[in-house]
Amino acid sequence: MKKLSALLAILIAVLLVWSLYQQSIRPSTITASSITASSASSTQAGAATLYPDSVLTPGDVLTTDASIVCKSGYSSSVRNVPINEKRMVYAEYNIPYPQPTGSYEADHFISLELGGSNDIKNLWPEPAAPNPGFHEKDVVENYLHNQVCKGLMPLAEAQREISTDWYAVYLRIQ
Numbered sequence: 001m002k003k004l005s006a007l008l009a010i011l012i013a014v015l016l017v018w019s020l021y022q023q024s025i026r027p028s029t030i031t032a033s034s035i036t037a038s039s040a041s042s043t044q045a046g047a048a049t050l051y052p053d054s055v056l057t058p059g060d061v062l063t064t065d066a067s068i069v070c071k072s073g074y075s076s077s078v079r080n081v082p083i084n085e086k087r088m089v090y091a092e093y094n095i096p097y098p099q100p101t102g103s104y105e106a107d108h109f110i111s112l113e114l115g116g117s118n119d120i121k122n123l124w125p126e127p128a129a130p131n132p133g134f135h136e137k138d139v140v141e142n143y144l145h146n147q148v149c150k151g152l153m154p155l156a157e158a159q160r161e162i163s164t165d166w167y168a169v170y171l172r173i174q
């Protein structure tokens with residue numbers, strides 16, 4: 001009985017140390033909900049259908065370091081959304097998967113080029129139509145990325161803008 005208690009105590013200690021270790025090496029992550037105090041659709045420039053469900057897709061950030069996201073090839077180096085994760089994203093939104101090519105994309109709410117993660121908390125099935133759709137959001141992503149990499153906007157601000165109201169940014173830059 002003493003050996004079992006000792007083994008259990010060691011196991012608990014190892015799990016605690018492992019948990020603390022994992023927290024210390026985990027990349028700096030913030031969520032869109034921590035970036036924005038509230039993103040009620042009544043304060044957004046577009047219809048609620050332009051934005052992901054904030055409960056299903058609050059957003060998730062892999063990095064807040066502009067020097068990382070501004071390196072050539074960064075987005076493609078971290079892009080990794082397996083088919084099974086895409087299926088889960090579509091299922092959460094009650095949309096059959098796959099959809100006809102070009103009608104939807106499993107979009108990153110906070111884009112990879114702005115430090116967004118591949119986590120399911122940052123993915124949603126964004127339609128192409130009606131306009132504005134994912135093509136227009138891509139314009140915003142590119143614009144904000146350029147602003148960050150030219151030193152005209154902090155990365156945290158770009159992450160906040162895209163997660164608060166990407167469509168307001170779209171209207172502003174048109």
